[in-house]
Amino acid sequence: MADDIKPRIRVQNTARKGEVVEVKTLITHPMENGQRKDASGKVVPRMIVNALKVTYNDKPVMDVKLETAVAANPFMAFFVKVEETGTLKFTWTDDEKNSWTAESKIEVA
Amino acid sequence: MNAMTALLTRRTALAAIAGVIVARNASATPEQTKEWLSTAAKGTPREGKVTLKAPEIAENGNAVPVTVSVESEMTAKSYVKAVYIAADGNPNPGVATYEFTPMSGKAEVQLRVRLAQTQKLVVVAEMNDGTLYTASREIKVTIGGCGG
Numbered sequence: 001m002a003d004d005i006k007p008r009i010r011v012q013n014t015a016r017k018g019e020v021v022e023v024k025t026l027i028t029h030p031m032e033n034g035q036r037k038d039a040s041g042k043v044v045p046r047m048i049v050n051a052l053k054v055t056y057n058d059k060p061v062m063d064v065k066l067e068t069a070v071a072a073n074p075f076m077a078f079f080v081k082v083e084e085t086g087t088l089k090f091t092w093t094d095d096e097k098n099s100w101t102a103e104s105k106i107e108v109a
Numbered sequence: 110m111n112a113m114t115a116l117l118t119r120r121t122a123l124a125a126i127a128g129v130i131v132a133r134n135a136s137a138t139p140e141q142t143k144e145w146l147s148t149a150a151k152g153t154p155r156e157g158k159v160t161l162k163a164p165e166i167a168e169n170g171n172a173v174p175v176t177v178s179v180e181s182e183m184t185a186k187s188y189v190k191a192v193y194i195a196a197d198g199n200p201n202p203g204v205a206t207y208e209f210t211p212m213s214g215k216a217e218v219q220l221r222v223r224l225a226q227t228q229k230l231v232v233v234a235e236m237n238d239g240t241l242y243t244a245s246r247e248i249k250v251t252i253g254g255c256g257g
Contacts, residue, residue, distance in 0.1 A: 075221050
């Protein structure tokens with residue numbers, strides 16, 4: 001199951017200096033909330049993506065803590081201010097300490 | 110999809126038989142929500158600066174689109190440090206916590222939330238000088254999103 005988990009990001013590749021750029025991210029993850037029961041009536045244990053860290057050129061942009069009330073395949077959209085050419089890096093972590101990373105370069109014209 | 114609908118109907122019927130008390134026990138109360146928020150952000154929040162956009166009626170509680178934005182310059186001097194989102198009718202009050210830096214440029218986020226029933230979403234924003242602002246909004250949920 002863990003193999004199906006894939007992060008996706010959408011962000012423009014070029015920006016003006018100082019531009020505030022919108023970033024859209026999604027990671028395919030079931031986000032089991034620990035409330036659901038399977039067909040045999042057993043509670044499916046909680047298993048969610050609980051954190052997303054975003055950095056730009058290794059400087060922190062945003063830290064998100066996710067709880068069980070975030071929908072499956074967590075979609076997050078937010079902004080980043082781009083002052084110089086660099087790399088946006090995303091790291092998702094789940095309850096079993098699995099983590100997934102994604103990167104995107106932004107060039108300042 | 111049909112099986113799921115059938116399941117949901119049966120669940121709803123069962124819940125109705127079991128009575129409201131069971132449902133009440135399974136969800137967070139407004140007090141618990143307040144407690145969760147006050148543990149996260151200490152102080153008394155004021156109304157204002159925070160905009161919470163969400164549908165008035167959500168047909169499907171499994172993924173309710175929510176946009177939160179906070180008025181701020183987002184400079185090193187004045188920025189939004191954190192945004193806490195809570196829901197007062199879910200089994201657990203917490204939804205998500207966002208920690209921003211001036212590099213965020215704009216304190217606006219979009220996410221999708223699970224809502225178990227009709228309830229109020231509460232957002233508290235913490236500025237870098239420690240002041241707190243809040244906004245809340247009631248969302249009507251037709252089909253709850255907490256799984257069978």
